[in-house]
Amino acid sequence: MKYRIVAVGKLKQGFLAAGCAHFLERLGPYAKTEVLELKEGRGSPQQVVEQEGTLLLSAASGYLIALDERGTQRTSASWAARTGELETRSVGQVSFLLGGANGHGETLRGRVDELWSLSKLTLPHELARLVLLEQLYRAETIRAGHPYHRD
Numbered sequence: 539m540k541y542r543i544v545a546v547g548k549l550k551q552g553f554l555a556a557g558c559a560h561f562l563e564r565l566g567p568y569a570k571t572e573v574l575e576l577k578e579g580r581g582s583p584q585q586v587v588e589q590e591g592t593l594l595l596s597a598a599s600g601y602l603i604a605l606d607e608r609g610t611q612r613t614s615a616s617w618a619a620r621t622g623e624l625e626t627r628s629v630g631q632v633s634f635l636l637g638g639a640n641g642h643g644e645t646l647r648g649r650v651d652e653l654w655s656l657s658k659l660t661l662p663h664e665l666a667r668l669v670l671l672e673q674l675y676r677a678e679t680i681r682a683g684h685p686y687h688r689d
Contacts, residue, residue, distance in 0.1 A: 539621060540631040541571040541674060544597045545667050546590045546638035547578050554664050561671035568678035571671075583640045590638050591646035600631030602650040605666060606642050609653030614687055617673055618680035634670055636663055 549555040558573070565571050574597050579589030595602075601624055612620065624632060635642070635650065639662075647653060656669050679686040 539569045539625050539629075539678075540600075541565075541569055542599065542631060542633040543571065543573045543636065543667065543670065544576065544594050544633055545573065545636040545663070546576050546594065547663060548575050549664050549667070551664060554668055557668045558671055561668070561675050565671065565675045565678060568682060569674070571674070573667075578638050584643075586638065587640045587643040588645065590640075591643045594635045594637065594642075595646060595649055598633035598635055600633050601629045601652075602633050602635060603652045603654050604635040604637070604642055604646060604650040605656055605670065606637075606647065606653045607655055607658075607660070608647070609655035611655045611658070614673060614676045615680060615689075618677040621674075621677050622681055636667055636670065638663055 549558060562571060562573070576590070576593045576597060579586035579593075581589070594604075621632070635646065637646075656666055656673070661669065676687050
């Protein structure tokens with residue numbers, strides 16, 4: 539499986555950048571993963587959401603999963619199972635879309651294949667990227683039978 543993480547904005551906090559780099563490196567032996575950082579939108583909140591949605595969709599490819607508070611919440615084991623199902627269906631690439639501070643608009647939500655939620659908590663989009671990378675690593679290690687995950 540190949541993962542593309544398409545995120546609005548750059549990581550500004552050093553500890554978050556270090557954490558993301560750590561999990562990208564750990565994920566490397568299991569799945570090719572790339573991160574694309576897009577420019578934040580400008581204007582009113584609605585204009586920003588629409589601009590960012592257009593950019594996210596244009597940079598994404600393959601099977602599209604937007605991380606959104608309205609999405610399906612999954613356990614780590616169900617992440618592993620779902621990514622395994624997608625791979626079994628010959629999905630070669632999954633793009634995860636991370637919006638900016640204003641989230642995703644209805645246009646983007648209507649054009650993706652699935653909506654997933656990382657938590658019922660509101661997470662800053664930079665922290666959501668770190669959580670996403672860790673969960674992808676965890677899912678891949680579950681699928682590989684590695685003891686990283688504990689039930």
